[in-house]
Amino acid sequence: MDITIPILILAIPLFMFLLLGLTGMKMPHWLAGTLGTAGMGTVLVLSYITALTYFYGGSPQFIAENGERLQAVIFNCTWLQFTPSLVIKLGFLLDPISALMLIVIPTISFMVHLYSMGYMRDHHGVYEHGFQRFYAFLSLFSFSMLGLVVATNIFQMYIFWELVGASSYLLIGFYYKKPSAVSASKKAFIVTRFADLGFLIGILVLSYYTGTFDFMQLTSAPVDGMEGVYQVSEQTALGVKNIFAQSAAPMFMGASVLTWALVLIFMGGMGKSAMMPLHIWLPDAMEGPTPVSALIHAATMVVAGVYLVARLYPLYLMETTSLDIIVVVGALTAFYAAMVACAQIDIKRVLAFSTISQIAFMMVSLGVSRPEFHEGIGYMAGMFHLFTHAMFKALLFLCAGAIIHVVGSNDYTAMHGLRKFMPITNACFLIGCLAIAGIIPFAGFFSKDEILVACFGHSIFWYIWMSAVAGLTAFYMFRLYYLIFWWKEHKVHEGHHAPADQPWTMTLPLVILAAISCVAGFVPMGNLVTWNGVPMFEHVNFFTNLTHLNWSVALVSLAVAIVAIIIATVMYRKENPLPDRMADMFPRLWDWCHHRFYWDELYQFITHKIIFGCISRPIAWFDRHIIDGAMDGLATVTNKASYAIRGLQSGKIQMYVWVYLIGALLLAAVTAVCLM
Amino acid sequence: MESLGGIIMYWVIALSIVIFSVLTVTTRKILRSATYLLFVLFATAALYFKLDFEFLGAVQMAVYAGGIVVLFVFSILLTSHPGDNTSRLVSKKRLLGLVAGVATLVVAGWALVSRCADMAAQLPVMDNPTMHQIGETLMGTGKGEYLLPFEAISVLLLACIIGGVTVARKR
Amino acid sequence: MIYYLIPALLMFCCGVYGFVTRKNMIAMLISLELMLNAVDINFVVFNRYLFPGQMEGMFFTLFAIAIAAAETALAIAIIINVFRAARNVDVNDLNKMKH
Numbered sequence: 001m002d003i004t005i006p007i008l009i010l011a012i013p014l015f016m017f018l019l020l021g022l023t024g025m026k027m028p029h030w031l032a033g034t035l036g037t038a039g040m041g042t043v044l045v046l047s048y049i050t051a052l053t054y055f056y057g058g059s060p061q062f063i064a065e066n067g068e069r070l071q072a073v074i075f076n077c078t079w080l081q082f083t084p085s086l087v088i089k090l091g092f093l094l095d096p097i098s099a100l101m102l103i104v105i106p107t108i109s110f111m112v113h114l115y116s117m118g119y120m121r122d123h124h125g126v127y128e129h130g131f132q133r134f135y136a137f138l139s140l141f142s143f144s145m146l147g148l149v150v151a152t153n154i155f156q157m158y159i160f161w162e163l164v165g166a167s168s169y170l171l172i173g174f175y176y177k178k179p180s181a182v183s184a185s186k187k188a189f190i191v192t193r194f195a196d197l198g199f200l201i202g203i204l205v206l207s208y209y210t211g212t213f214d215f216m217q218l219t220s221a222p223v224d225g226m227e228g229v230y231q232v233s234e235q236t237a238l239g240v241k242n243i244f245a246q247s248a249a250p251m252f253m254g255a256s257v258l259t260w261a262l263v264l265i266f267m268g269g270m271g272k273s274a275m276m277p278l279h280i281w282l283p284d285a286m287e288g289p290t291p292v293s294a295l296i297h298a299a300t301m302v303v304a305g306v307y308l309v310a311r312l313y314p315l316y317l318m319e320t321t322s323l324d325i326i327v328v329v330g331a332l333t334a335f336y337a338a339m340v341a342c343a344q345i346d347i348k349r350v351l352a353f354s355t356i357s358q359i360a361f362m363m364v365s366l367g368v369s370r371p372e373f374h375e376g377i378g379y380m381a382g383m384f385h386l387f388t389h390a391m392f393k394a395l396l397f398l399c400a401g402a403i404i405h406v407v408g409s410n411d412y413t414a415m416h417g418l419r420k421f422m423p424i425t426n427a428c429f430l431i432g433c434l435a436i437a438g439i440i441p442f443a444g445f446f447s448k449d450e451i452l453v454a455c456f457g458h459s460i461f462w463y464i465w466m467s468a469v470a471g472l473t474a475f476y477m478f479r480l481y482y483l484i485f486w487w488k489e490h491k492v493h494e495g496h497h498a499p500a501d502q503p504w505t506m507t508l509p510l511v512i513l514a515a516i517s518c519v520a521g522f523v524p525m526g527n528l529v530t531w532n533g534v535p536m537f538e539h540v541n542f543f544t545n546l547t548h549l550n551w552s553v554a555l556v557s558l559a560v561a562i563v564a565i566i567i568a569t570v571m572y573r574k575e576n577p578l579p580d581r582m583a584d585m586f587p588r589l590w591d592w593c594h595h596r597f598y599w600d601e602l603y604q605f606i607t608h609k610i611i612f613g614c615i616s617r618p619i620a621w622f623d624r625h626i627i628d629g630a631m632d633g634l635a636t637v638t639n640k641a642s643y644a645i646r647g648l649q650s651g652k653i654q655m656y657v658w659v660y661l662i663g664a665l666l667l668a669a670v671t672a673v674c675l676m
Numbered sequence: 677m678e679s680l681g682g683i684i685m686y687w688v689i690a691l692s693i694v695i696f697s698v699l700t701v702t703t704r705k706i707l708r709s710a711t712y713l714l715f716v717l718f719a720t721a722a723l724y725f726k727l728d729f730e731f732l733g734a735v736q737m738a739v740y741a742g743g744i745v746v747l748f749v750f751s752i753l754l755t756s757h758p759g760d761n762t763s764r765l766v767s768k769k770r771l772l773g774l775v776a777g778v779a780t781l782v783v784a785g786w787a788l789v790s791r792c793a794d795m796a797a798q799l800p801v802m803d804n805p806t807m808h809q810i811g812e813t814l815m816g817t818g819k820g821e822y823l824l825p826f827e828a829i830s831v832l833l834l835a836c837i838i839g840g841v842t843v844a845r846k847r
Numbered sequence: 848m849i850y851y852l853i854p855a856l857l858m859f860c861c862g863v864y865g866f867v868t869r870k871n872m873i874a875m876l877i878s879l880e881l882m883l884n885a886v887d888i889n890f891v892v893f894n895r896y897l898f899p900g901q902m903e904g905m906f907f908t909l910f911a912i913a914i915a916a917a918e919t920a921l922a923i924a925i926i927i928n929v930f931r932a933a934r935n936v937d938v939n940d941l942n943k944m945k946h
Contacts, residue, residue: 654875658867661776665783672787690854697858697881701865706874713877716858720884723851727895732905736887739912744880744919751923752873755930769868777864784856792849795896802899813902822906829913836917844924 005046006074006092006150009102012039012046013143017136024132033120036135037113040142044106047146051099055528061229062094069533071095071220073228076152085211091152093215095232096529097310097383101149104390105300107516109142111509112295115398118505119291119405134174134289141167145300149307153213154203157308161199161272164301165192171296172288184284191281195271202264205257209247210240219314232532234371237314255321262315262322269305273359276333280599282356286348286410290401293348298355298397299390306362306386313366313379313531323367327458330363331465336597338472342479343593346410347400350480351393353596354436357473358389364466365451368458369531377457379531381450388443388520392435395513399429402506403484406499412483417490421499426485428510433481435517437474438561440554446521446545449554456553467560474561478568488575521545678799685726692719706756710748717741728804848896852889859885872926872936876919883915 016039024032054062054072061072076091116138120128128134144163151157166189173185207213216222219237220230244258252260269275274282285297296302309316309326316323334357341353362382369378402425407414419426435442438449448470455463490499524544526536537544571578583590592598648659678686693716700712717740724733817823858881865878887908894904930936 654867654869658772658776661863662779665779668787669783672783686850690850693854694857697861700881701861701869701878706871709874709877713880716881717884720888723888724891727851727891729891729895729905732891732908735909735912739916740880740884744916747919747923748873748877751927754927755873755936756871773864773868776867777860780863781856781860784859785853788849788852788856792852795848797848800896800899802895805902805905810902813906820901820903822910825906825910829910833913833917836921840920840924843921844927 003075003092005050006094009043009046009050010092010143010146010150012043013139013146015039016139017143020132020136020139024136027132029127029131030117032132032135033113033117036139037110037117039139040106040110040113043142043146044110047102047106050094051102054094054099055096061226064223064231064533067535068231069096069528069530069535070223070226071216071230071232071533073152073216073230076228088155088213089153090156092150093152094150096533097307098149100383100387100529101307102146104387105142105145105149108295108299108390108394109138109145111394111398111513112291113138115294115401115506115509116289116291118503119401120289130174134171137167137170137174138292138295141171141296141301145304148304151215153215154206154218154312155213157311158196158199158203161268161304162196164296164304165189165196165272168192168285168296168301171292172285174288174292178287180284181287184281184287188281188285191278192271195278196268198264199268199271202261202266202268205261205264209257209261210243215311219312232314234314234317234532237318240315241318256319258315259319259321262312262319263325265312266305266309266322266326269308270329271305272308273302273305273363274333274356275305275329275360275363276336277599279333279337279356280603283349283352283596286346286352290348290397290404293352294394294397294401297352298393302355302359303362303386303390306359306366306382309363309366310379310383310531313369316366317371317531320370323369325367327364327367327462330360330367331462331469332360333357334360334364334466334469335472338469338476339593340596341476342472343590345412347403347412347415347480347484348397348410350476351396351400354396354473354477355393357469358385358393358436361448361451361466361469362386362389364462365454368454368462370458371531373457374453375534375536376531377450377526377536378454380526380529380536381447381454383529384450384523384525385444385447387523387525388435388447388517391513391520392432392443392517395428395510395517396432396436398506398510398513399425399432402502402510403499405502405506412480415484415490416487417485418499419485421490424507425502425510428514429481429485431514431517433477436477437565438470438557439565440558441518441521441546443517443520445554445558446549447525449549449557452557453550453553456550467557470557471560471564474564475568478565479572482568482572486573682726685722689719689722689726692716693723706752707749710745710752713748714741714745717745728802730804731807731810848892851892855885855888855892858882858888870937872929873923876922876926880915880919883911887911 016036020027020032020036027035053059055069057063061070063069072094074092074094076089078087079090080088082088113135116134120131120134122128141164144160144167148157148160148164151160169185169189172188173181175181203213206218210218212218216230217236218240219232221233221236223229223231241258244256244261247257251257255263267278271278282297282302286293288297316326337353337357337360341350341357344350344353362385365378365382365385367378369376369380369382403415403418403422404410406422407418409415431442435444438445452463452466452470455466522542522545524537524540526548527540527544528535530536537548571582595601696712696715696719700709700716703709703712717736721733721736721741724730724736813821814826815821815823862878862880862882862885865881866875869875869878890904890908890911892904894901898904926936
């Protein structure tokens with residue numbers, strides 16, 4: 001494959017960021033928006049070309065003779081060379097998951113660019129302050145995220161990982177005049193930074209023992225006779241494991257060093273993907289503009305953790321302990337987030353917790369995946385869910401954005417009964433809800449079903465657990481849907497416009513995403529994305545996914561979802577006292593869910609009382625009194641001494657002469673006395 | 677032993693030197709101070725004559741008495757207002773000066789008395805250096821001859837003239 | 848010899864006293880001349896008594912006189928300049944260069 005297109009995919013967003021960031025303020029608003037969107041549109045086309053060439057081009061560079069999909073390094077140039085062995089490279093890796101992400105990211109990003117042209121202006125069509133800056137940041141984010149997914153080595157990934165963190169920070173704090181947005185951006189940055197500390201240590205441990213940052217050297221083996229083409233291989237990963245087993249300290253605190261490295265790397269993923277207990281930043285991140293929430297905090301950046309685990313999956317496979325940890329963390333997070341989502345009032349918070357829960361689904365899916373069971377269906381299902389979830393969650397967020405834009409509030413109490421006013425939004429939101437709830441034939445059904453199959457193959461306990469979470473998902477999504485669009489008639493206040501559907505720039509992305517959500521489930525993901533590139537099905541047609549369903553699992557999950565939807569319908573379709581009565585029945589549970597199980601308060605306690613109180617304050621005291629004291633003391637002594645001898649330097653010549661003379665005489669006297 | 681006239685001459689010179697020196701630094705009128713300095717310088721010139729360095733005495737009179745003191749007088753007239761007396765000295769300052777002066781006197785005088793008291797008590801016989809001799813020595817380049825310092829001094833004087841003009845020039 | 852050195856020493860002490868106590872810069876310069884003169888006498892006296900017939904002391908004095916003349920001329924030029932700037936020749940007031 002020619003390297004022009006891959007380079008352009010990365011260069012265009014970066015160029016747009018520089019252009020809009022440096023000269024944006026001089027541009028008219030519409031030009032900045034159009035430029036950003038056009039740039040992203042170009043990237044979209046190029047990415048599609050790249051990904052489709054990869055999947056269907058049939059080039060031997062990408063597909064082996066037995067149909068196995070290979071990893072192709074398009075280019076890999078040395079960026080920093082510290083020593084002959086310590087080299088940091090920047091490159092472009094094309095393999096099933098990065099090609100998948102090349103479809104997901106530009107799609108969502110383009111939709112969000114388009115949508116923002118309508119969203120980032122008020123009802124009178126006046127653009128918001130910093131509109132150009134917004135587009136510059138969006139471009140920066142797109143660049144960073146694309147760079148992250150095509151990284152050829154773990155260090156490049158880390159660099160772009162931090163870049164997406166930075167652009168996320170910038171976008172969450174976009175309304176920098178709003179204190180809550182500022183604190184939310186700080187919170188997001190600090191929490192993910194803390195997680196990245198673990199990531200960095202993991203990278204260092206891993207590369208210290210293996211002597212390489214390169215993904216291919218860690219997980220794949222080069223294909224004979226082809227340059228820059230690799231095959232995911234268990235043997236390479238086994239080799240990495242052996243390196244660790246033979247290292248000086250194969251065990252550290254009861255676990256192997258490799259496990260430690262992998263768990264630490266996973267910690268970075270936990271931070272970015274908002275796994276418990278590092279999830280606290282994501283709900284607050286909803287302070288950013290809603291398109292940003294759709295792009296960064298629902299569809300792309302937050303799945304970086306999943307992507308990271310998938311990228312190093314052969315290594316994780318070598319240490320199943322770390323996979324078990326991932327499963328436990330993911331399952332707990334999924335359940336927790338689903339519980340909390342049932343009791344939130346802010347619709348963006350509901351969606352945020354829903355996102356956490358769904359990402360946890362992907363994590364669990366990766367964690368339970370084993371090659372022994374259905375050729376590692378969990379890996380495929382996780383990636384599948386990443387893809388479908390990106391589509392329908394972006395759809396839901398953009399719908400929510402449209403609603404918020406109209407209503408001017410995040411609380412569903414201000415909405416209620418919008419279905420007649422915003423029919424298109426209503427339909428799109430409903431499609432999104434159906435997709436996430438897992439109703440056939442919408443996208444979520446297929447991916448979620450595959451995940452449950454994978455869980456089923458791993459252990460029956462996690463299967464039941466995840467099915468319950470899936471039911472909860474359907475319940476809270478439909479609760480949200482009914483509370484926004486039904487419940488009671490919408491009251492239009494005097495002097496206000498009646499809510500209505502938004503202009504085409506905002507509606508078009510909704511419709512497109514809704515359409516994708518309807519059909520995305522039929523993408524034969526099992527043939528495109530598997531952990532070792534070997535396709536699962538022999539023959540592929542539109543109904544491949546349907547025919548290969550495990551119907552026993554699928555029917556159960558479908559039944560669970562439908563029951564949950566029915567419950568939600570009974571409780572929330574019409575205004576009735578049932579929800580309040582339910583809340584009264586379990587007051588403690590409601591309270592805990594409503595307050596997100598008091599995680600924020602716990603962190604507040606830990607950081608303020610324990611870290612600030614017991615560690616920082618003594619350190620501050622030490623700094624202020626001992627270190628500063630020593631410095632101040634030095635200064636004071638010098639000062640005092642200077643004042644004391646200042647008189648000597650009086651500028652009075654006669655005084656100098658006098659002192660000089662007396663000194664000379666004394667010397668003379670002393671000499672004379674000594675000579676006597 | 678010297679002649680009586682020489683002794684009287686010596687005492688006159690020594691006393692005038694001491695008395696006028698003291699007056700120079702104690703008088704409160706600056707112009708008088710310069711005048712007393714002139715007398716001191718004359719006495720010194722007389723001392724040189726008495727010690728048979730007639731050329732030096734002449735130079736002392738011409739340059740010091742004739743040149744420098746005149747300069748002093750001019751500058752005094754330029755810079756001080758008529759009837760302007762030095763204010764009375766603060767006792768502390770006078771004490772400092774006295775301490776310095778007396779200390780110098782004690783140390784140097786003691787050294788002088790203890791070392792040189794009986795050294796060369798007699799005045800050795802010496803002919804006056806003739807003008808020819810002085811001229812030869814001043815313009816010679818051999819050992820103990822002074823062409824180089826002479827030239828250096830001439831350059832210094834030139835620099836001094838230029839410097840003086842530059843510094844004191846009205847801007 | 849000592850008889851000639853004692854008056855010179857007294858002259859020098861007067862110069863020291865004057866230099867330390869005087870406020871007027873010209874008066875200080877006068878005191879300086881006193882000291883210089885005392886030193887000149889020393890040169891001459893030592894030459895006359897210890898090395899009669901030679902002329903080192905005499906020439907030193909000669910040059911010292913010349914240098915003293917130069918120095919005085921320059922110093923007076925500076926003083927006049929200062930006077931022009933400050934309308935004053937009091938050494939205690941000359942503290943502008945300190946800052």
